[in-house]
Amino acid sequence: MAQPIRKLRIAVSGLGRMGARHADHFLHLTPRAQLVAAFTPDAKEQAWAKENLEPWGVKIYSDYDLMLKHEGLEAVCIATVTTVHAEQTIKAIEAGKHVLCEKPLSTKLEVCQQVFEVAARHPHIKVMCGFSRRFDKSYSSAYQLVTNDHIGRPTIIRSQTCDKYDPSGFFVEYAQFSGGIFVDCNIHDIDLALWYFSAASRGAQLPVVKSVVAVGVTALEPELAQYGDVDNGVGVVEFYDGQIAYFFSSRMNAPGQHDMTEIVGTKGKLAVNASPTIDMLERHTSTGINREIPQNYFERFEMAFVEEARQFTEAVLENKTVPVDLKSSVEAVRIGIALQESLRSGQKIWFDREGNRVDGAAMTGGSKL
Amino acid sequence: MAQPIRKLRIAVSGLGRMGARHADHFLHLTPRAQLVAAFTPDAKEQAWAKENLEPWGVKIYSDYDLMLKHEGLEAVCIATVTTVHAEQTIKAIEAGKHVLCEKPLSTKLEVCQQVFEVAARHPHIKVMCGFSRRFDKSYSSAYQLVTNDHIGRPTIIRSQTCDKYDPSGFFVEYAQFSGGIFVDCNIHDIDLALWYFSAASRGAQLPVVKSVVAVGVTALEPELAQYGDVDNGVGVVEFYDGQIAYFFSSRMNAPGQHDMTEIVGTKGKLAVNASPTIDMLERHTSTGINREIPQNYFERFEMAFVEEARQFTEAVLENKTVPVDLKSSVEAVRIGIALQESLRSGQKIWFDREGNRVDGAAMTGGSKL
Amino acid sequence: MAQPIRKLRIAVSGLGRMGARHADHFLHLTPRAQLVAAFTPDAKEQAWAKENLEPWGVKIYSDYDLMLKHEGLEAVCIATVTTVHAEQTIKAIEAGKHVLCEKPLSTKLEVCQQVFEVAARHPHIKVMCGFSRRFDKSYSSAYQLVTNDHIGRPTIIRSQTCDKYDPSGFFVEYAQFSGGIFVDCNIHDIDLALWYFSAASRGAQLPVVKSVVAVGVTALEPELAQYGDVDNGVGVVEFYDGQIAYFFSSRMNAPGQHDMTEIVGTKGKLAVNASPTIDMLERHTSTGINREIPQNYFERFEMAFVEEARQFTEAVLENKTVPVDLKSSVEAVRIGIALQESLRSGQKIWFDREGNRVDGAAMTGGSKL
């Protein structure tokens, strides 16, 4: 008789919109993981968990610290509100648990760096930030092509995150916690830029930011202005050594979620999702030809989240490097925060090669490189 | 503490290309099912099972009858070679097991009908033929639209199954068992035609075949002719009451698998997969813009197979009607066989409304309806 | 001073929907042609001509024979009702005028053959049937690729002509003259099949029809039945030597005109207009992503008609072979008529290699080739 399979015993912290899905993925779609526990302080989420998780043998906790002590627990997937990501991550690391944390670690750079330092002191613990888009089939195929020199040197990256307009105004209230549109939405695009620009070195060598600049408008939700936020933002990030990434984010994309990315290289271009669709169905009616697109981020990236769970699980079980480098995730937050600051101040922000802010008056344009 | 989840205890029979995948789906991707056993007479497949199934607690059998006696077994997924589908299905039914059987039940109509009769005598047993395409998201969305009268009355269905050319010639050898291209490939398209044409009655009223005619050529594999088969076939099925389905199948589609379907109604048309692609990535290089398509049937329909497993499991556990009606599956074989016969004889074949063959000379054209 | 340009002096016969456009093309968009005369017996068309052609120096005639005597006239473009195509073509040939005649020459095969014989007796006169689709950029690019062996041997051709539904019922009345849907609509598709299948020989060797079979339905206009016609037709043409063409035509395509063609070869496939659109604009609104398609045949093929006029003009001026072979155009009518007959009788029709009708009972299926 064969040896039974060893499964990673994992818990999910937070059972909101994304947390519930993470729980589902680890419970049902990640063969090598076993969801053993879940934490939520919220009564409604607990009720959901009683019905949907407990029957599958998952223990429900209302105390995070207690959950960390669940017998045999090896890893935690943190999907709580952003404000407690860092604290819970640190606690988990210090309790010897591997961590998959939803992006971003924090909307504050120093807090991110603190997590990074704690993780650095526990090198045997796997810590990974959940940049789900990297696990999407189209994005990962593009990465393979870039590393195989299919398009030459990646030079320009354009990437956008456009959400369907939510007339409930939820995102207006959320703006006070989200860190702003560049930290909340474009963080994915920034992560992709860092990923593809470092593809030649397989992630070892992150590109170095030279300047960031951003603008934005409040087209539908003027209330956002009080939080220094916008509902449409455009940001440009210039890297040393001749690379540029530019981003667009919008909270008012009419048909649904449209996230797309182009990687422009010296020999070709890769375009991910230039022509969005939710499936392979087109309707030919008297008004023309029509297709639908995903209604939200999860609908677009569901399988990427599943793949993320699987790859994290495998990395822990087989003691491999996690597929999203933590340093890169901190850098993404740094860039997002700088873009948000530029949006607010209206000023272009400059950095030297060591990452220190410098006076732009002394800097010269990209064409002089 | 909540009641633990009740899971359907299922076995998979046959662990070849598709069987191994069915096993994987029931084992890892169908939360409410538990794969408890698997049968294969093949040594190589048994070795695979030892490595990939046994460690997950699956018992491996080399005797089908013995497997049927596995304690607590409730259902069987049959994915052996077509020639034993019917026999195994009947044995399973008679042993009181629910059955999900790969298409077709048999390449012989009378054998299909025999299965149908056995199933009819065991009304508490669920028997479903695995017409996977119905579980694809695009196809099921199209079905919803048809039932919601989005395109008026479905009138013409065009559907094709085009496989990537396999230079190994496997399909030539296989032709002696497959029943021929219309039974092996277009059976899916025939099933879709029956499904969409009966959508108004939610499947209760199958369309009635009036005539079938088929032609074909052996473009790359002349050896097929000895089995009365071709590598490219075109078939037309005329139904009573003004509906037509026409089909194309090919074994030599250069870029990969391209199955597509159009449902033409009196008010609009639904097109599934007119513009095939494997993901959302396009490559812009000096030779133009390029995209890839799935390389085989499974790559195209993987998630549909998973959905099929889930819906079958749910139907059994909750005692619901299975989503693919067995009578329709028999009818699909009948039409496929008639097309293959027409291909071989060169003659158009006619049926009366009761399904009896009639002499075509007495029939009149469709325009007289 | 350079020699002034010699222009082809041409007349247009018939100024209905298409005739007016031909006049416009020769007048304004064919640099090497000079429209010198136009004929129409219709008062309304004459009024249009007075306003739109006469000011540009075009002489208007209400007598065709008189027009043929217009001083210096060299060529005639015939765009009258189909019933007089042949008579006018013969008169023009006998008057020594080159002829570009709208398709079809006639809906009667013997009349087509008569035109062909007259033309054959006047070898210095250019006679060309206006199969406009051949002059479309996408179709002619496809032809180049076929002749360059890009897809191997063309084996299967699928082609469709789908018109937007015209609720005025015009096409019902027209059905008594049109020759039926296969002669009126699919004639283009038949022509394309002959063209691509003879591409290897650059048109010298037409494929030889072995059998035709057709079915159809009257989905929206039952009145069509009295003329032996339908509003949706499917036809299959089998050629000797292993080639098949299958066709679809519809009068009820909801969004507009959708003509598409696939040429399946042993090494690849060319698809023309699989994903129709009228331009490069897509609308992203709350109902999804929407695009429009051409509303009628002319909107889709406008530039092809212009190119046709230019190539015909050049062929005459430079005494080159006309780009559409007259024999092929007669063959297209023969096939269209046979399909229409099969539609009406319900019977498959067989031909021997010399084009004689033979008894199908003696024939065998395509797979035996």
Added chain:
Amino acid sequence: MAQPIRKLRIAVSGLGRMGARHADHFLHLTPRAQLVAAFTPDAKEQAWAKENLEPWGVKIYSDYDLMLKHEGLEAVCIATVTTVHAEQTIKAIEAGKHVLCEKPLSTKLEVCQQVFEVAARHPHIKVMCGFSRRFDKSYSSAYQLVTNDHIGRPTIIRSQTCDKYDPSGFFVEYAQFSGGIFVDCNIHDIDLALWYFSAASRGAQLPVVKSVVAVGVTALEPELAQYGDVDNGVGVVEFYDGQIAYFFSSRMNAPGQHDMTEIVGTKGKLAVNASPTIDMLERHTSTGINREIPQNYFERFEMAFVEEARQFTEAVLENKTVPVDLKSSVEAVRIGIALQESLRSGQKIWFDREGNRVDGAAMTGGSKL
């Protein structure tokens, strides 16, 4: 007998790549225009004109001033090198000739303004800058939709001009005259932004620039740096009243010309050319599905140039307002120059509502609007 048609007697100045095409369009494809003269100082171009224009009755000049005196001349299309656009335009206006001038009027703002003033002093003379993209069918359809409030208030415009890489290095040499990538390439995109943002007022109210910022890199042609230019540029223009346009230009697009534009409104988005193709043909071969795109700007916009010629001709003959407002064309140059300056200096540039440069330190970000 009807009154003969009155045609606009026009001359073309400059017979280089674009000039020769303009001559062709006015000669052969603009029914209401008569090309009577052409000027070029270049021997090679003169030889071409002798062969291609003179036989059609066009008089060839090697002296621009002399050409202006051609008897009966009413209008001039200026397609010489950019450096003489302004001078020739002014001369033509002062000689009482209407002018269609290739973009840009000049790469120097003060020169543009000088032309504008001369034109303003001759209000009966039509002066139009040839922003060809506005005459493209997709772009003009988009304009109609915007004016019809199909997408709500236009808020964000993204537009790009990407040329196929020219390994001859022509564009490097040209960079010393072109004004730089933002003035040479993105000028079209800037024009489109001004057009769509002023659509609500039908062009009467141009949006007011608040700030511009640009970055760029020399990925393939480092020699460009000596001219303060780049081969890939990204620019962002912020307008007062909550509108943003952002641009990308590239000299190294591998498959060919890819110009695309998105107009994001509060209720929807219009996308022009998100999925580029040269025609409706796709090739399905063993490497996947492939399509080609236009190889250069003219191939993409040929029909737009023809339409431009027709609309200019009609505006003159019927004394209508020209479809491209001259003030807007000057504004486009002003923005292009500012972007180029920002690229070179690395600094963001600010303007007050009157168009005066102001100190950015005093300005606040877009989110405060």
